[in-house]
Amino acid sequence: MKTKDKMIAGFSKFNKAEKIAWLVKHFFKSNPIETAREFASFWHTNLEAQKLFDGISENTLTNFYMPYGVAPNFLVNDKLYCVPMVIEESSVVAAASSGAKFWLNRGGFKAEVRSMTKVGHVHFKWGGSDPVKLFSFFNVLKPRLLAGVKEITKNMEKRGGGVTGLELLYLPEIEEGYYQLKVDFNTCDAMGANFINSVLEAFAKILDQEVASYHEFEGSEKEVVIVMAILSNYTPECIVKSWVECPVSDLGEFGEISAPVFAEKFVCAVNIACNDSYRAATHNKGIYNGIDAVVIATGNDFRAIEACGHAYASRNGKYVSLSRAEVKDGKFRFELEVPLAVGTIGGLTKIHPLAKKSLELLGNPSAEELMQLIASVGLAQNFAAVRSLVTTGIQKGHMKMHLANILTHFKATETERETAFDYFSDKTISFSSVRQYLSLLRGHTIAVNG
Ligand code: MEV
Numbered sequence: 001m002k003t004k005d006k007m008i009a010g011f012s013k014f015n016k017a018e019k020i021a022w023l024v025k026h027f028f029k030s031n032p033i034e035t036a037r038e039f040a041s042f043w044h045t046n047l048e049a050q051k052l053f054d055g056i057s058e059n060t061l062t063n064f065y066m067p068y069g070v071a072p073n074f075l076v077n078d079k080l081y082c083v084p085m086v087i088e089e090s091s092v093v094a095a096a097s098s099g100a101k102f103w104l105n106r107g108g109f110k111a112e113v114r115s116m117t118k119v120g121h122v123h124f125k126w127g128g129s130d131p132v133k134l135f136s137f138f139n140v141l142k143p144r145l146l147a148g149v150k151e152i153t154k155n156m157e158k159r160g161g162g163v164t165g166l167e168l169l170y171l172p173e174i175e176e177g178y179y180q181l182k183v184d185f186n187t188c189d190a191m192g193a194n195f196i197n198s199v200l201e202a203f204a205k206i207l208d209q210e211v212a213s214y215h216e217f218e219g220s221e222k223e224v225v226i227v228m229a230i231l232s233n234y235t236p237e238c239i240v241k242s243w244v245e246c247p248v249s250d251l252g253e254f255g256e257i258s259a260p261v262f263a264e265k266f267v268c269a270v271n272i273a274c275n276d277s278y279r280a281a282t283h284n285k286g287i288y289n290g291i292d293a294v295v296i297a298t299g300n301d302f303r304a305i306e307a308c309g310h311a312y313a314s315r316n317g318k319y320v321s322l323s324r325a326e327v328k329d330g331k332f333r334f335e336l337e338v339p340l341a342v343g344t345i346g347g348l349t350k351i352h353p354l355a356k357k358s359l360e361l362l363g364n365p366s367a368e369e370l371m372q373l374i375a376s377v378g379l380a381q382n383f384a385a386v387r388s389l390v391t392t393g394i395q396k397g398h399m400k401m402h403l404a405n406i407l408t409h410f411k412a413t414e415t416e417r418e419t420a421f422d423y424f425s426d427k428t429i430s431f432s433s434v435r436q437y438l439s440l441l442r443g444h445t446i447a448v449n450g
Pocket of ligand 1: 089282283284285286287289385386389394
């Protein structure tokens with residue numbers, strides 16, 4: 001089939017059945033009917049619920065399921081949580097649960113929000129050549145900008161938020177004549193993307209009009225080019241810190257590894273991630289295994305959270321670990337400082353029924369409380385990963401989950417599962433070794449696809 005045959009105009013106008021029909025006709029030629037049925041088999045049985053999911057995105061054909069699990073025993077600031085986690089990677093929920101349980105008996109996690117400021121910019125170029133003139137105009141402009149967005153900000157202000165800072169920045173090193181209106185926001189319990197972008201776009205319009213009509217400007221000074229108005233997902237002022245600590249002796253033993261040896265190895269492993277970007281990326285990925293899972297389960301934007309975290313990890317010019325560990329005066333301390341611009345109202349938290357349930361499970365927390373919890377889950381995840389790395393290695397746990405997944409693939413019975421777990425406890429697990437073992441148990445060769 002030629003590429004041209006796979007192009008289409010007006011796809012979005014098709015209804016769902018038409019979309020699937022077009023897709024299978026052009027991309028699943030060998031089994032169009034089966035494929036169409038398979039897509040349809042993942043539709044929600046409740047039509048209203050399906051309508052809701054269809055409406056969340058565009059060109060929706062079906063639903064893509066992800067496991068929704070919980071990690072119990074999370075003690076954060078002396079409050080016990082059972083944490084919802086949505087993630088496709090095996091072992092993550094198990095590791096978070098194990099990290100939570102470990103610290104449950106050692107005082108739990110402490111967490112505090114340092115600040116919750118979000119930020120956005122109007123990026124523009126000004127036709128004038130004397131920046132001093134624009135800065136002095138800004139003093140006139142500022143109250144006009146704030147007054148001009150009152151309709152948008154009044155409800156947020158009632159809740160204690162709104163625009164909390166407004167500055168003009170001149171950045172000729174980026175582009176000649178380039179300026180920014182840098183705007184700080186408090187969006188209370190909302191992630192606030194729509195609110196921020198609405199305010200910024202309104203600011204851009206007012207800026208354009210005010211520059212054009214300002215009596216002290218003449219000629220090209222009356223010209224402004226609005227390049228764009230958009231929030232920044234980099235929120236280094238929306239920061240939460242979570243930490244755990246206990247006397248080294250309370251860490252207990254890790255197989256043959258004593259508490260002091262464990263603590264020393266652990267601190268060394270974290271120190272490596274604090275200095276080596278290769279290790280830092282994997283180390284931080286482990287942190288985001290936990291963070292993303294809760295962010296998704298609560299209907300927040302994991303791409304924004306990740307982008308921000310990785311930018312923050314590079315804030316001093318080198319990409320390093322987001323967590324730190326130390327042993328001081330016989331005390332082991334492990335902490336994570338991370339930007340987390342999350343919301344507990346608005347957006348998907350309102351629409352997705354399971355995001356709503358997640359928040360209910362957490363006791364309908366404020367954004368601040370959710371930040372503290374999510375950072376603690378990230379820290380627990382990081383603790384569990386590094387603990388495995390410096391003791392048994394991670395493959396032991398991973399392979400157990402891998403075995404479970406392979407057994408599920410081959411539709412193993414409960415008895416087969418039990419004997420397989422026993423048999424593979426000291427053997428190498430691979431897809432083919434498990435297949436071979438099950439073939440032996442069943443007395444006939446099993447096909448690769450089960
Ligand atoms: C795997 O998803 C995450 C880890 O690689 C994290 C780490 O190495 O710290 C286990």
